Amino acid sequence: MTPQARPLSARIHLDAILHNYRLAKRAAPAARALAIIKANAYGHGAVRVGQALAPEADGFAVACVAEALELRESGIRNRVLLLEGAFSPDEIVLADRAGLALVVHCQQQLDWVLAARPERPLECWIKIDSGMHRVGFAPGDFRAAHARLRGCPHVAAVHAMTHFARADEPRHPYTANQVEVFDGALQGLQLPCSLANSAAILAWPQTHRDWVRPGIMLYGASPFAEAVARAAGLRPAMTLESALISIRDLAPGEPVGYGGRFVCDRPMRVGVVAVGYADGYPRHAKDGTPVAVNGQLTRVIGRVSMDMITVDLTGLDNAGLGDRVELWGRRVAAADVARWSDTIAYQLFTSISRRVPLVYASG
Missing domain, CATH: 2.40.37.10 (Lyase, Ornithine Decarboxylase; Chain A, domain 1)
Known part of the structure; x- marks a missing residue:
């Protein structure tokens, strides 16, 4: 006899996720968008969400290699960025085989990339600590890290990125201060940039640049404690x-x-x-x-x-x-x-x- 299932379920509305991704793209029309589907797409199921978004998504971002390989094994071939980078030199080998892009946020990761012998050139995103103070190169150390990656024959592309601590507070000046720190670190350099998380996409248009990173907004929840006009269009997923x-x-x-x-x-x-x-x-x-x-x-x-x-x-x-x-x-x-x-x-x-x-x- 088949046991009776509990009446509890989480119904995932894939059309709402696609709508919310498109809303992010409309909010930042000049930028490409990495859909953040780490943590099993915030509990919504990374493979199914990734498959639903794959025909339109400019790329995906996850926390670690295991999450990325799950996407690759499901047939997803879009760009996938490892937001925390590699945790060991062996993970750079895995990233190379799976065609993953790597965040580089510290000297140890930089050394691993430079010492690697990948089968194909790597795509690297250097993270700058503009004020979040979790991970990332100090602004004064960025140019040296950038120069070493640019001079590495097996690094094909270098991006710069940062993360905001208070973008969900639209009237707080800290985000503008972080932008100033980030821009100061890059002064005179021309390279693709990514600054904006969900809150910045919706409330800080000056942060949109080349790539945006919609996360919580994909799943229909506003990142703000107060009403923000653009967030009103989100659909619960x-x-x-x-x-x-x-x-x-x-x-x-x-x-x-x-x-x-x-x-x-x-x-x-x-x-x-x-x-x-x-x-x-x-x-x-x-x-x-x-x-x-x-x-x-x-x-x-x-x-x-x-x-x-x-x-x-x-x-x-x-x-x-x-x-x-x-x-x-x-x-x-x-x-x-x-x-x-x-x-x-x-x-x-x-x-x-x-x-x-x-x-x-x-x-």
Whole structure:
């Protein structure tokens, strides 16, 4: 006998991802765009997302060789950039065989590239630390690194790139300061540049340059805490949905869930939904976190447990067992769930566990 599947799934709207990629291209019409599909395409499935975007994408970017090889093995032949570069000289051999582009962000990686003996010339992207202060060459060290790569016979192309720390704050001057630092490091050099992440694509047009790198915006979540006009056109790409598996009526004063965090203040109808923190739903979701039952907005009440949450069905008299519950998607914004859970949409998407099936839809 085939076991009955849980009613939980993450429905992935590939048309929305394609729409969002096109929106990035319209926002930066003079630039090419690397679609960021690291971390399994932010939980949306890197292979299926990559295959859907491949006919139009100028290229892809991932975190590591393993993610890149998964794309190559699926038949994707677009440019693929390793955002963290190589972690060992052996990975440069793998990158060479798979035709991958490499970020070079430190002296050790530069030495590995210079000492390599690839079968074909390498494409390298030098990262400059313009103020993020994670990885990258100091601005004063960039020109020497660039000169060494340009003089290397097995390096075919050199790009320059940086990453922004506060581009999601459209009125903060730090992004403009980072641009100034980056431009100062490149003064007098003519080479392709990449600065803009999703937030910069949407709010900082002066950063668009030759290549942009849409990430979270591909998946329909705004990178901003406030309303930004261009972000209004994004379409959610994941609908996390489950169903009601229990309903009960509780009297005033009755507690709900672990620790009795929520106590009924009136006669209440309470539903149980098959989803929990083991599926990737945020454990720290507060009472009041929005959900939608049959398209009607309501709220989480009580602590999130490993496999279940409890929701307020008071006033939703037509709600019954098996009815659809949207945890986030087109009715409930992932960003709203994230705010109620003291986290960000990035973490919601990438925390979806392997026991949640990804169901792909073209519409």
